[in-house]
Amino acid sequence: MIGSAIIPRPLAKLPWRLIFMIVAIAGFGLVVLYSAAGGSIRPWALKQAMIFLFFLGLAISMSWLKESTIKAATFPIFALIVVMLIGVDALGLVRKGAQRWLELGPIRLQPSEFMKPAIVLTLARFYELLPAGEIRKWRAIWPALALLGVPAFLILVQPDLGTCIMVVLCGITVMFLAGLPLYLFVGSGLTLAAAAPIAFSMMHDYQRKRVFIFMDPESDPLGAGYHISQSKIAIGSGGIWGKGFLQGSQSHLDYLPEGHTDFVFATMAEEWGLVGGFLLILAFGMVIRWGMRVSANAKSRFAQLTAAGLSMTIFFYVTINLMMVMGLAPVVGVPLPLVSFGGSAVMTIMLCLGILMALERQQRSQSRLE
Numbered sequence: 001m002i003g004s005a006i007i008p009r010p011l012a013k014l015p016w017r018l019i020f021m022i023v024a025i026a027g028f029g030l031v032v033l034y035s036a037a038g039g040s041i042r043p044w045a046l047k048q049a050m051i052f053l054f055f056l057g058l059a060i061s062m063s064w065l066k067e068s069t070i071k072a073a074t075f076p077i078f079a080l081i082v083v084m085l086i087g088v089d090a091l092g093l094v095r096k097g098a099q100r101w102l103e104l105g106p107i108r109l110q111p112s113e114f115m116k117p118a119i120v121l122t123l124a125r126f127y128e129l130l131p132a133g134e135i136r137k138w139r140a141i142w143p144a145l146a147l148l149g150v151p152a153f154l155i156l157v158q159p160d161l162g163t164c165i166m167v168v169l170c171g172i173t174v175m176f177l178a179g180l181p182l183y184l185f186v187g188s189g190l191t192l193a194a195a196a197p198i199a200f201s202m203m204h205d206y207q208r209k210r211v212f213i214f215m216d217p218e219s220d221p222l223g224a225g226y227h228i229s230q231s232k233i234a235i236g237s238g239g240i241w242g243k244g245f246l247q248g249s250q251s252h253l254d255y256l257p258e259g260h261t262d263f264v265f266a267t268m269a270e271e272w273g274l275v276g277g278f279l280l281i282l283a284f285g286m287v288i289r290w291g292m293r294v295s296a297n298a299k300s301r302f303a304q305l306t307a308a309g310l311s312m313t314i315f316f317y318v319t320i321n322l323m324m325v326m327g328l329a330p331v332v333g334v335p336l337p338l339v340s341f342g343g344s345a346v347m348t349i350m351l352c353l354g355i356l357m358a359l360e361r362q363q364r365s366q367s368r369l370e
Contacts, residue, residue: 062354242273
């Protein structure tokens with residue numbers, strides 16, 4: 001912690017180690033985007049820098065929120081996002097075959113992104129209000145399933161499978177940490193496995209094709225399997241130390257599609273190698289570890305579940321993207337936060353971190369009073 005003798009006292013209370021780590025990850029992401037554009041700050045690096053600085057300022061401002069304020073706003077915000085999701089399905093803007101955006105005058109919103117932290121807050125608030133003796137009863141299950149199922153369904157029909165998976169994983173994480181019986185999760189997993197053929201038959205054609213390509217990407221290396229094949233080539237060709245900054249042939253010669261968004265890790269790994277990839281993953285690990293420490297030190301059940309759930313949201317972002325670009329999971333359109341170009345993931349991650357910083361600040365305030 002930087003002392004108040006160096007900077008003003010209110011700013012000295014911020015978790016500067018976390019902020020420096022986030023800035024380092026985002027800064028490295030800007031370097032990768034600069035290289036992906038052939039050594040230019042346009043069209044991606046400059047815009048990404050502006051987006052990051054805006055949401056970093058927002059996250060720092062959110063760190064002054066009180067836990068009571070967050071609790072009071074949780075259910076109204078959740079209800080508002082559900083209404084917005086309904087609005088998207090009814091009146092939303094269609095882009096690239098998906099109806100995910102809502103236009104409000106000059107503002108274009110993707111409400112499904114707000115649902116990722118919102119579902120964590122909502123379920124954490126629900127389980128805090130639930131009496132401890134009710135946690136192993138049906139009363140602890142069906143309202144949570146309803147709170148999770150409604151937005152998940154609305155997002156799935158957009159269709160946005162990647163975001164739907166993220167929302168469901170975040171919700172299930174909070175339910176598990178709340179103390180629901182383990183057999184419920186095991187039984188649900190077995191049921192889903194048994195129902196997989198039915199779910200597969202209900203998928204869109206492009207989604208089924210992604211599953212086929214995941215199972216055998218070499219079956220169509222110049223078609224649907226092109227993305228993942230080129231991603232593997234880029235990662236493998238980087239070796240241990242990488243080819244060097246601005247020396248990535250896969251991205252610079254346009255062999256690697258979406259090298260600045262979903263497959264940005266492959267772009268990075270080609271130039272920075274295994275070492276660069278390891279350091280980036282380590283940095284994300286330190287951020288997640290910080291968030292889990294906030295959960296471990298929390299005094300209230302709401303703060304414990306919220307901090308753990310938001311930390312796992314970041315974990316799911318990173319894990320799903322890395323598995324996707326390495327061919328360990330189907331391509332579902334989940335970006336690498338703070339590194340991939342685009343404001344949606346940056347916004348979600350910084351909202352999560354803003355709430356985490358608010359909870360951590362309150363913990364330190366309470367510790368000084370004790």
